[in-house]
Amino acid sequence: MAHKTTLKAIAEHLNLSISTVSKALADSPEISDATKLVVKTAARQLKYRPNAMARGLKSSRTKTIGVVIPNIMHNFFAKVIMGMEDEATKNGYSLVTCISNESLQKEKQSINMLSDVSVDAIIISLSSETQQTEELEHLNDILYFDIPLVQFDRVNEKLLSHSVVINDFKGAYDSTMHLHKTGCRHIALLSILTNTSVGKKRAEGYEAAVRELGYEPKIINTKLENLEADLSAFLKDNDLDGIVTTDESSAIYAMNALRINNRRVPDDVGVIGFTDGALARNYFPPLTTIKQQAEIIGKRTIQIAIESLEAKTKKDPIQETIETELVIRKSTRTI
Known part of the structure; x- marks a missing residue:
C-alpha cells in the first residue's frame, strides 16, 4: 500500500518551510504565484492529497x-x-x-x-x-x-x-447476421459512439460480419443532432436495406429519418439498436435490439x-x- 506524502516531505523536497508549502497549496495571497506553481507542481508529482485518499488515514x-x-x-x-x-x-x-x-x-x-x-x-x-x-x-x-x-x-x-x-463485438456481429437472414443485402452501421470503446467494438463486430458475408462495410459516423441529415444524404447515394445502430436513441432517430425519406420499416429497411429500454419496447414499430443486461x-x-x-x-x-x-x-x- 502506498504511503501518504506529507506537507513536511514536500517542504523538504523543495527546501521550503512547512508553513510556506501549506499556504501555497491554500492559494494564500502571502505567497507569490511563482512559488505556488512550484509547490503545486511538486505536490502533484509526489501525489500529495490533503484528504483521505491515502488509505492509511x-x-x-x-x-x-x-x-x-x-x-x-x-x-x-x-x-x-x-x-x-x-x-x-x-x-x-x-x-x-x-x-x-x-x-x-x-x-x-x-x-x-x-x-x-x-x-x-x-x-x-x-x-x-x-x-x-x-x-x-x-x-x-x-x-x-x-x-x-x-x-x-x-x-x-x-x-x-x-x-x-458486455460482448459488444458479438452483439453487433449477431445484429448484422440477423438482418442478413431477413433478406438484407445492403447493411450499414450507424454510429454516434465513434470515439468510445463500445463504439469501436461494435464497429469491429459489424465489419467482421459483413466481410464474412462478402460485402463492403458501410459506416455512417455521426452525432445525434446531425443524424437525420447525415442519413438522408447517405440514402441519396447508397443502396440501403438494413441498419445496425450503436444505441437506442440513434435507432429511433434513424427510423424517423427513414420515414421522412419514404422508406418503410421494416419492409424497405430493417433496423436494430442496442440497449432494450422503454423506447425500444414502445416505439412503432417496436425495435429489435441487443439487450445489454x-x-x-x-x-x-x-x-x-x-x-x-x-x-x-x-x-x-x-x-x-x-x-x-x-x-x-x-x-x-x-x-
Missing part, C-alpha cells in the same frame, strides 16, 4: 461507493444505476453518483470530489473525451492509493483495474468493488464480459 470505512457515469439521459446508464443501487443497499452501502456529461474535466472533478468525501471504492464509465484523449492520470492516482476501481461499459484496457463489459452489469460492478474491499490480500484485476441477447421485435422482417 482511514480508520474505518464510510460504506459509500462513488459512481461516475457519462450521461444520465441514456436508458442504459439509468438501468445500470438501478442495479447498483439494489446491490449496494443489500450489502449496507450507499452510492454517491456523479455525471461527467462526456467531459474529461468534469470527470476529473468528480473523481476528486469522491476521494475528498472518502468513498470506499469508485465505479466509472469513461467519458467520450477521456476515451478520445486517453488521459488517465486521475484514474491511475486512484489505483496508486489502492482504492478499488471498477470500470464498466466504456473502459480503457491500459488501466490495471477491474472491469465489467444493464442491471446485471450494475449489480456485478458493486459485487466486485465489495469483494476488493473485503479481500485480505490484493488480487489481480477481474475482467468480466457479460453476453448480450438479441430481442427480436417488429423493426426487422421475419426470417
Whole structure:
C-alpha cells in the first residue's frame, strides 16, 4: 500500500518551510504565484492529497461507493444505476453518483470530489473525451492509493483495474447476421459512439460480419443532432436495406429519418439498436435490439468493488464480459 506524502516531505523536497508549502497549496495571497506553481507542481508529482485518499488515514470505512457515469439521459446508464443501487443497499452501502456529461474535466472533478468525501471504492464509465484523449492520470492516482476501481461499459484496457463489459463485438456481429437472414443485402452501421470503446467494438463486430458475408462495410459516423441529415444524404447515394445502430436513441432517430425519406420499416429497411429500454419496447414499430443486461452489469460492478474491499490480500484485476441477447421485435422482417 502506498504511503501518504506529507506537507513536511514536500517542504523538504523543495527546501521550503512547512508553513510556506501549506499556504501555497491554500492559494494564500502571502505567497507569490511563482512559488505556488512550484509547490503545486511538486505536490502533484509526489501525489500529495490533503484528504483521505491515502488509505492509511482511514480508520474505518464510510460504506459509500462513488459512481461516475457519462450521461444520465441514456436508458442504459439509468438501468445500470438501478442495479447498483439494489446491490449496494443489500450489502449496507450507499452510492454517491456523479455525471461527467462526456467531459474529461468534469470527470476529473468528480473523481476528486469522491476521494475528498472518502468513498470506499469508485465505479466509472469513461467519458467520450477521456476515451478520445486517453488521459488517465486521475484514474491511475486512484489505483496508486489502492482504492478499488471498477470500470464498466466504456473502459480503457491500459488501466490495471477491474472491469465489467458486455460482448459488444458479438452483439453487433449477431445484429448484422440477423438482418442478413431477413433478406438484407445492403447493411450499414450507424454510429454516434465513434470515439468510445463500445463504439469501436461494435464497429469491429459489424465489419467482421459483413466481410464474412462478402460485402463492403458501410459506416455512417455521426452525432445525434446531425443524424437525420447525415442519413438522408447517405440514402441519396447508397443502396440501403438494413441498419445496425450503436444505441437506442440513434435507432429511433434513424427510423424517423427513414420515414421522412419514404422508406418503410421494416419492409424497405430493417433496423436494430442496442440497449432494450422503454423506447425500444414502445416505439412503432417496436425495435429489435441487443439487450445489454444493464442491471446485471450494475449489480456485478458493486459485487466486485465489495469483494476488493473485503479481500485480505490484493488480487489481480477481474475482467468480466457479460453476453448480450438479441430481442427480436417488429423493426426487422421475419426470417
